[in-house]
Amino acid sequence: MPKELHVCLTPALIPLYQVEDYIVVIIDIFRATSSICYGIDNGAEAIIPVAEVEECAAYREMGHDYLLAAERNGEVVAGFDFGNSPFSYTTEKVSGKTVVLTTTNGTHALHLSRSAKKVVIGSFLNLTVLCNWLKNQNDNILLVCAGWKNNFNLEDTIFAGAVIDQLKSMNFKWDDAAISSNDLYRLAKDDLPGYLAKTSHSERLKKLGIEKDIAFCLNVDITASIPVLQGEKLVKLMP
Amino acid sequence: MPKELHVCLTPALIPLYQVEDYIVVIIDIFRATSSICYGIDNGAEAIIPVAEVEECAAYREMGHDYLLAAERNGEVVAGFDFGNSPFSYTTEKVSGKTVVLTTTNGTHALHLSRSAKKVVIGSFLNLTVLCNWLKNQNDNILLVCAGWKNNFNLEDTIFAGAVIDQLKSMNFKWDDAAISSNDLYRLAKDDLPGYLAKTSHSERLKKLGIEKDIAFCLNVDITASIPVLQGEKLVKLMP
Numbered sequence: 001m002p003k004e005l006h007v008c009l010t011p012a013l014i015p016l017y018q019v020e021d022y023i024v025v026i027i028d029i030f031r032a033t034s035s036i037c038y039g040i041d042n043g044a045e046a047i048i049p050v051a052e053v054e055e056c057a058a059y060r061e062m063g064h065d066y067l068l069a070a071e072r073n074g075e076v077v078a079g080f081d082f083g084n085s086p087f088s089y090t091t092e093k094v095s096g097k098t099v100v101l102t103t104t105n106g107t108h109a110l111h112l113s114r115s116a117k118k119v120v121i122g123s124f125l126n127l128t129v130l131c132n133w134l135k136n137q138n139d140n141i142l143l144v145c146a147g148w149k150n151n152f153n154l155e156d157t158i159f160a161g162a163v164i165d166q167l168k169s170m171n172f173k174w175d176d177a178a179i180s181s182n183d184l185y186r187l188a189k190d191d192l193p194g195y196l197a198k199t200s201h202s203e204r205l206k207k208l209g210i211e212k213d214i215a216f217c218l219n220v221d222i223t224a225s226i227p228v229l230q231g232e233k234l235v236k237l238m239p
Numbered sequence: 240m241p242k243e244l245h246v247c248l249t250p251a252l253i254p255l256y257q258v259e260d261y262i263v264v265i266i267d268i269f270r271a272t273s274s275i276c277y278g279i280d281n282g283a284e285a286i287i288p289v290a291e292v293e294e295c296a297a298y299r300e301m302g303h304d305y306l307l308a309a310e311r312n313g314e315v316v317a318g319f320d321f322g323n324s325p326f327s328y329t330t331e332k333v334s335g336k337t338v339v340l341t342t343t344n345g346t347h348a349l350h351l352s353r354s355a356k357k358v359v360i361g362s363f364l365n366l367t368v369l370c371n372w373l374k375n376q377n378d379n380i381l382l383v384c385a386g387w388k389n390n391f392n393l394e395d396t397i398f399a400g401a402v403i404d405q406l407k408s409m410n411f412k413w414d415d416a417a418i419s420s421n422d423l424y425r426l427a428k429d430d431l432p433g434y435l436a437k438t439s440h441s442e443r444l445k446k447l448g449i450e451k452d453i454a455f456c457l458n459v460d461i462t463a464s465i466p467v468l469q470g471e472k473l474v475k476l477m478p
Contacts, residue, residue, distance in 0.1 A: 009391055015392050144268055151255050152248055154415040176438050178395040184419055184428055199415050 004140040005172035007160045007181045009107070010147040014112040024116035025163065026129065027123070028128045028146035029155040030201055031210075032106035032121040034217035035232055039089035039099060040222035041082040041126070041223035046098045046233040051107040053077055059100045067094065070102040074208030085213050098233070111231065113144055119229035120237065124159060124192075126223045133226055133237070134172050141172070143181075152200040154184070157190070161185025192218045241381040244411035246399045246420045249386040250344070253351040262378045264357035264369070264402065266362070267385035268394040270449075271324050271345035271438055273362040273456040275473055278328035278338060280365070280462035285337045285472040290346040292316055298339045306333065309341040313447030324452050344385040349468065350381055350400035350453070358468035359476065363398060363431075365462045372465055372476070380411070382420075392424070393438040397431070400424025431457045 006022070007066055008014055025031055025071040036047050050056050053070045057079070060068060070076070071083030084103065113119050117139055122130050134141055143163055145156035161181035162176070174182075188195035189208035193215060196202050245261070253475055266272055289295050292309045296318070299307055309315070310322035323326035323342065352358050356378055361369050373380055382402055382414035383423060385393035389396050400420035403413070413421075435441050444453055467476040 004471045009248060012255070013249065013390060014390070016251070034337060075254070149255070150329065151252060152414075152416045152419070154419055156421065159416075175391075176396075176440070178386075180391070180393055180396065180423055183423060187422055198418060201415070225427070236284075 002173045002177070003138070003172045005028065005164060005167060005178050006140070006142050006175045007157070007177035008144045008164065009152050009157060009177050010111045010145060010150055014109070014144060017142055019113050019116040021140050022088055022116050022142035023118045023120065023134070023137055024113040024147060025120055025122040025143045026065065026104035026106060026113065026142060027111050027156045028109065028160050029123060029217055030205055031086060031161050031217055032101065032103035033121045034125055035084055035086040035089050035101065036121050036227050037123045037125040037223050037225065038086045039094045040234065040236050041225040042089055042091040042226040043095035044089065044099055046235050047227065048098065048100045048233050049102055049103050049107045049110055051101060052101070054069050056080070056100045058222055061088045064098070067097050067099045069099055074210060081120055086216050087208065087213070095156065103147065105148060106181065109146040110142050112168045116142070120144045121234060122159065122160070122163060123228035124218055127162055128228060129224050129225055130226055131163055132199070133171060134145055134163070134167060151162040153201050155201060157181050158188050158196065159186050172206055241410045241412045242377070243414070244406060244417050245379070245381050245414045246396070246402060246416035247381055247383045248390055248391050248396060248416050249384060250342055250348045251389040253348070253383060257379055258352050258355040260356050260379050260380035262357045262359065262373070262376055263352040264359055264361040264380065264382045265345060265348050265385060266382060266398050267293060267348065267393045268362060268398050268456055269341065269343035269444055270325060270452055270456055271340065271342035271385065272360050273364055274325040274328050274340065275360050275466050276362045276364040276462050276464065277279065277325045279466040279475050280464040281330040282326055282334035283328065283336055283338055285474050286466065287339045287472050288346045288349055289339060290341070290343055293337050293342050295341045296329070301336070306336050306338045308338055310410070313449060314413065324449065325455050326452070327354055334473070342411045344387060348383050348385040354467065360466035360473060361398065361402065363457055363459045365460070365465060366401055367405065367460045368463050369465055370402055373402070373406060374409060385434050389441055392440050394440060396420050396434050397424050397427050398436065401428070456457065
């Protein structure tokens with residue numbers, strides 16, 4: 001039996017899948033899963049994704065010695081250590097530390113996927129290492145796009161298409177969303193920044209003055225780690 | 240202010256939109272909205288879409304002189320007049336009649352969209368007449384793909400992209416789903432049957448032995464009517 005390779009285009013569609021039957025890859029390219037991949041690769045002990053700034057603050061009140069990352073409208077919230085920019089997740093800042101990261105879309109997608117066989121994190125930063133690992137699993141794969149407020153976005157879909165492209169030689173059965181994601185990726189791949197410049201999210205992020213973050217999140221294969229969900233924490237997957 | 244041109248990729252995402260702010264186009268290419276466009280163009284007085292065979296049968300019990308169309312697994316259900324094939328919606332069969340049509344995905348999408356400014360029906364059969372009418376409206380437009388069991392399908396998305404292609408000269412603001420649908424349509428347009436042959440739904444329909452229906456549903460601009468929702472009935476939109 002060929003295994004299934006499916007793309008869930010928004011978290012609102014996760015209930016349509018039996019996530020227990022899949023390895024799930026969470027995708028939130030601008031910027032949560034890119035920052036998570038970078039942070040874990042740079043030696044963060046763990047990253048804990050939460051949905052709300054208040055939840056994030058609660059970790060400090062618990063007395064944990066965690067770094068707290070919270071941002072609203074592109075600004076670091078007063079009293080927090082840093083925001084969601086991948087540039088905050090350098091070795092100097094996060095090595096050996098646990099980071100609590102506020103991310104609405106990414107956390108929502110993670111929460112709805114937690115009963116999966118395994119939940120791993122994908123971004124262009126760890127594309128090939130992720131795909132090589134996926135090739136060696138013997139399970140159905142569900143690529144979950146975190147999207148934007150439960151709706152479709154192009155950057156997460158394009159990344160799903162990039163994963164599918166690398167898994168082409170495998171004998172997976174694709175659904176329509178996988179076919180579409182891959183076709184869109186193939187249109188975009190020779191100029192990812194140019195293609196994505198026309199998306200709504202990119203416009204929104206530009207207004208926030210974080211074009212450098214966007215460009216950084218489109219770097220392909222600059223990290224070698226796969227973050228995996230263990231309980232509430234994302235940690236480095238050990239081969 | 241430019242108007243919005245949005246694509247709702249599955250009925251599960253309709254609650255994310257304020258449908259009151261839009262003219263909604265319902266799209267269910269294989270085969271509900273194609274059959275509806277063909278039937279209305281061939282003189283059906285009205286078509287009433289219902290979700291379940293039982294609802295359809297209830298219309299006969301009410302004593303209405305309606306044609307009842309119900310199908311399960313590609314076969315006309317015993318006691319009904321015909322199924323969902325567009326070939327059942329010829330002038331000889333439907334002219335002057337009201338047809339009750341059982342269609343799960345299409346009815347679901349219609350039901351969730353009924354508070355829209357207007358609900359019209361789209362298919363390749365009435366593509367250009369529909370687009371010309373849309374160009375003369377002064378409202379936001381939401382193209383609702385009926386999909387398959389609340390999830391994404393490629394044929395409805397491709398058709399949304401075809402509508403967008405014709406509205407390109409208008410100053411609409413597109414969302415990411417509109418961008419993607421249009422890009423997919425542009426990949427597919429020179430060989431719609433070939434492109435759609437790789438979809439899951441097409442495979443499913445092939446198993447049902449209805450390849451002729453599929454081919455018919457991809458005929459572009461063979462009808463000149465736009466079905467519009469009035470109460471529970473779809474009737475011909477009068478200019």
